[in-house]
Amino acid sequence: MHTSDQDIVVSKILTLDIGGTTIKATVLDRTGNLLQDYKKMPTPKNATPQTVLETIQNLVTGFQDYDKISVGFPGYVKKGIVYTAANLGTAAWKNVDLNKLISDTFHKPVRVVNDADMQGLGVASGVGFEIVITLGTGFGTALLLDGHLLPHIELAHHAITKKKTYDDYIGDRALKNSGKEKWNERMKRVLEMLKVVFNYDRLYIGGGNSDKLMFKLDENIKIITNKDGIKGGARLWQLDENLFMKTK
Numbered sequence: 001m002h003t004s005d006q007d008i009v010v011s012k013i014l015t016l017d018i019g020g021t022t023i024k025a026t027v028l029d030r031t032g033n034l035l036q037d038y039k040k041m042p043t044p045k046n047a048t049p050q051t052v053l054e055t056i057q058n059l060v061t062g063f064q065d066y067d068k069i070s071v072g073f074p075g076y077v078k079k080g081i082v083y084t085a086a087n088l089g090t091a092a093w094k095n096v097d098l099n100k101l102i103s104d105t106f107h108k109p110v111r112v113v114n115d116a117d118m119q120g121l122g123v124a125s126g127v128g129f130e131i132v133i134t135l136g137t138g139f140g141t142a143l144l145l146d147g148h149l150l151p152h153i154e155l156a157h158h159a160i161t162k163k164k165t166y167d168d169y170i171g172d173r174a175l176k177n178s179g180k181e182k183w184n185e186r187m188k189r190v191l192e193m194l195k196v197v198f199n200y201d202r203l204y205i206g207g208g209n210s211d212k213l214m215f216k217l218d219e220n221i222k223i224i225t226n227k228d229g230i231k232g233g234a235r236l237w238q239l240d241e242n243l244f245m246k247t248k
């Protein structure tokens with residue numbers, strides 16, 4: 001079943017990008033234009049569903065009206081339910097129905113996806129095999145084929161060395177602990193590896209640390225901004241609703 005006509009005329013979508021370090025929010029029109037500047041607040045320490053909800057409530061105080069809510073969440077999410085959230089603390093988030101929590105709080109329909117997947121929808125050209133990676137607290141990845149999201153892979157937690165996952169190797173903590181130069185060497189290695197493994201047509205790099213890359217990127221790699229990525233919040237409402245419906 002496809003989105004109803006009512007969904008298509010919706011004009012104002014509150015879009016939340018929950019990150020390991022900050023939570024960002026803005027209101028988009030249905031094509032992804034920002035109807036107001038995005039605002040951000042620090043993600044609460046030892047974030048629980050309750051404290052994140054409170055932060056969102058504070059963040060959106062004074063926002064213009066909106067009809068629907070899109071959420072990008074930094075963990076594995078399926079049909080609105082969070083299973084893991086490594087950078088927030090998986091224990092508090094395991095099996096949390098974030099979709100229901102947010103819709104019960106704000107009384108609007110909600111769609112929740114992984115944060116990198118939301119960015120992916122915001123920036124992909126829609127042609128060929130495209131990958132979006134985000135360099136922030138954790139390593140976000142989204143895979144898209146002709147603009148369609150492929151199943152979400154938690155590549156962040158795959159080992160790249162004997163002892164380190166991608167998150168350990170190139171996440172924000174690694175950048176802070178090992179310095180910009182070493183981190184850049186590591187990023188070169190990761191990009192080489194992604195190229196050989198995936199043979200993508202285009203790779204987009206977003207996230208707060210994307211501006212720390214100091215080497216020349218291939219022609220088919222593009223740096224994106226948070227503003228580009230957050231537009232994915234509008235695209236979420238053009239996807240088939242079955243993707244979000246719970247199986248009975």
Ligand code: BGC
Pocket residue numbers: 019020073074075076085086087114115116134136137138139140141154156157167
């Ligand atoms: C999480 C991913 C998330 C990424 C960026 C990783 O630690 O496992 O789900 O997309 O961080 O926030």
